[in-house]
Amino acid sequence: xxGVIQSPRHEVTEMGQEVTLRCKPISGHDYLFWxxxxxMRGLELLIYFxxxxxxxxxxxxxxxxxxxxxxxxxxxxxxxxxxxRDSAVYFCASGTSAGGDTQYFGPxxxxxxx
Amino acid sequence: KQEVTxxxxxxxxxxxxxxxxxxxxxxxxxxxxxxxxxxxxxxxxSLLLIQSSQREQxxxxxxxxxxxxxxxxxxxxAASQPGDSATYLCAANFGNEKLTFxxxxxxxxxx
Numbered sequence: 001x002x003g004v005i006q007s008p009r010h011e012v013t014e015m016g017q018e019v020t021l022r023c024k025p026i027s028g029h030d031y032l033f034w035x036x037x038x039x040m041r042g043l044e045l046l047i048y049f050x051x052x053x054x055x056x057x058x059x060x061x062x063x064x065x066x067x068x069x070x071x072x073x074x075x076x077x078x079x080x081x082x083x084x085r086d087s088a089v090y091f092c093a094s095g096t097s098a099g100g101d102t103q104y105f106g107p108x109x110x111x112x113x114x
Numbered sequence: 115k116q117e118v119t120x121x122x123x124x125x126x127x128x129x130x131x132x133x134x135x136x137x138x139x140x141x142x143x144x145x146x147x148x149x150x151x152x153x154x155x156x157x158x159x160s161l162l163l164i165q166s167s168q169r170e171q172x173x174x175x176x177x178x179x180x181x182x183x184x185x186x187x188x189x190x191x192a193a194s195q196p197g198d199s200a201t202y203l204c205a206a207n208f209g210n211e212k213l214t215f216x217x218x219x220x221x222x223x224x225x
Contacts, residue, residue, distance in 0.1 A: 042217040048212075056211070056212065093157075093158075098211030099145060099209075100145065102160040102163055103148075103158075105150075105157035105158040106157050107156055107157045110155075
């Protein structure tokens with residue numbers, strides 16, 4: 001398996017623009033997680049899905065953030081409109097349980113909002 | 115509030131030495147604890163997972179321990195190598211289906 005795939009790897013955009021991050025989990029994993037990593041706050045869980053259904057989105061910072069998982073092999077995290085404080089590395093991870101087993105992380109998307 | 119702390123934030127050790135990385139957590143009702151490695155510009159790679167019923171796990175030169183009563187976990191690295199240089203993060207599952215991450219220890223092995 002190729003592991004968790006994320007695209008793009010790097011994204012530079014201007015404030016106010018819409019940003020869409022993409023993730024393909026490992027086949028057979030029914031849990032998918034979106035994290036954000038910054039120097040100030042470390043690694044934070046934004047939202048996670050089980051069998052394509054959002055289970056906990058309490059980490060989503062505000063209404064500008066939304067996430068979808070239309071099928072078992074694809075998820076998106078959208079920011080609209082983007083702001084400079086959204087600049088961070090966004091990771092997608094997948095696994096076979098929410099916290100009872102290993103999570104497999106993608107390489108991340110480094111987002112810079114100017 | 116359930117928190118995970120890693121001190122120090124950075125550590126430098128000469129090659130060949132054994133070393134210990136520390137992780138502390140606030141809630142002894144922990145479900146499991148994981149140690150991850152993160153290389154610069156990369157994602158996290160899981161190293162070891164310790165269930166609450168276990169006291170330690172070993173993989174090669176790595177040994178992780180878990181002491182729930184004291185709220186501590188350690189990652190022991192034997193005979194350190196320059197390739198061990200990375201940031202090491204611990205993450206606790208407090209039974210709420212989420213992982214709570216520490217802020218990591220950046221390890222540098224000096225050749």
